[in-house]
Amino acid sequence: MHLAYPAVLAALLFCVGLYGVLARRNAILVLMSVELMLNAVNLNLVAFDVWLRDALHAGQALTLFTIAVAAAEIGIGLAIVLMVHRNRGTSDVDKLRDTAEAAADDDPTDADEDAAPDSPAPKAAEAAA
Amino acid sequence: MITTSTLTTLAATGPGFLSPTGVEIAFLLVGLVTLGAAVVTVTTKQLVHAALWLVVALGGLAVEYLLLTAEFIAWVQVLIYVGSVVVLLLFGLMLTKAPIGRSPDADSGNRPVALAVAVAAAAALVWVVVDAFRTTWIDLDGPVQGATKVTGEILFQHWVLPFEALSVLLLAALVGAIVLSRKNKAAAEAEALTTTAPKKPTTGPKKEQR
Numbered sequence: 001m002h003l004a005y006p007a008v009l010a011a012l013l014f015c016v017g018l019y020g021v022l023a024r025r026n027a028i029l030v031l032m033s034v035e036l037m038l039n040a041v042n043l044n045l046v047a048f049d050v051w052l053r054d055a056l057h058a059g060q061a062l063t064l065f066t067i068a069v070a071a072a073e074i075g076i077g078l079a080i081v082l083m084v085h086r087n088r089g090t091s092d093v094d095k096l097r098d099t100a101e102a103a104a105d106d107d108p109t110d111a112d113e114d115a116a117p118d119s120p121a122p123k124a125a126e127a128a129a
Numbered sequence: 130m131i132t133t134s135t136l137t138t139l140a141a142t143g144p145g146f147l148s149p150t151g152v153e154i155a156f157l158l159v160g161l162v163t164l165g166a167a168v169v170t171v172t173t174k175q176l177v178h179a180a181l182w183l184v185v186a187l188g189g190l191a192v193e194y195l196l197l198t199a200e201f202i203a204w205v206q207v208l209i210y211v212g213s214v215v216v217l218l219l220f221g222l223m224l225t226k227a228p229i230g231r232s233p234d235a236d237s238g239n240r241p242v243a244l245a246v247a248v249a250a251a252a253a254l255v256w257v258v259v260d261a262f263r264t265t266w267i268d269l270d271g272p273v274q275g276a277t278k279v280t281g282e283i284l285f286q287h288w289v290l291p292f293e294a295l296s297v298l299l300l301a302a303l304v305g306a307i308v309l310s311r312k313n314k315a316a317a318e319a320e321a322l323t324t325t326a327p328k329k330p331t332t333g334p335k336k337e338q339r
Binding site: 001002003004005006007008009011012013014015016017018019020022023024025026028029031032033035036039042043046047049050051053056057060061063064065067068069070071072073074075076078079080081082083085091092093094 | 214
């Protein structure tokens, strides 16, 4: 098998996941897109491991570790999303703007991630921690 | 120079792209299904359908692992991703009261920017990858490289320390998820009594439900 097939498929899957992360509004759909990106990386790891015939099979071992870390990540991520939903009543990432700069309120496409020091959001900081 | 020479010896230039083998045809077909399911996952308006299409995409990837002779990874993929991660995501969708039907606001306003970034990244990555690995050939014959016996021996001989560290990480994630879920029950009641005043009124329409 040509190595180009799995490599191209992994690249395309990664870009599909990238689009999902950037374009989705629901936080759980963003987590799904992150899973797609992680799976693209896993496919690359397995393909290159099979190609290189590594004696230690580092690619497959790292794939297993990535799958386990992804499972842990989805658990923690869902716990955070549920907590935000319980505190805020929404899980839209567009509406969680308490740490944005004050000048960015009228420009929704230019969200700044820096935390304003006088932001009246103790719950947002708590949920992000 | 050394790397290029080893790469050319490893490449072993198989047949061209115009005479694909059966494994390549199967990989291509399953890859198309996987990619289509992934695209539907990130574009559909129905949130539950996105999770179900994600099952198709992850199952297709498990088949790709099988075609790459990594059978243990394939079954782990089926068990963990299709079995547990998607179920967790569906639980999350249900618990956050996601709408069952079409939700018109599933995509945010920066969708054209996201599309542009994704297309640019896809073009760059595919160009580089095809240019780099155009003649590289994976030899799938011989002993199966991802058999469960091989993977078990490797994992418990050479990778046992990261494996144990990973179990500690999973335990920490479990404890963290429990703590995150428990804290908002006690803290919400405490904060409901004290700090209802400093909340911003524009954070959400359904805040009074808690």
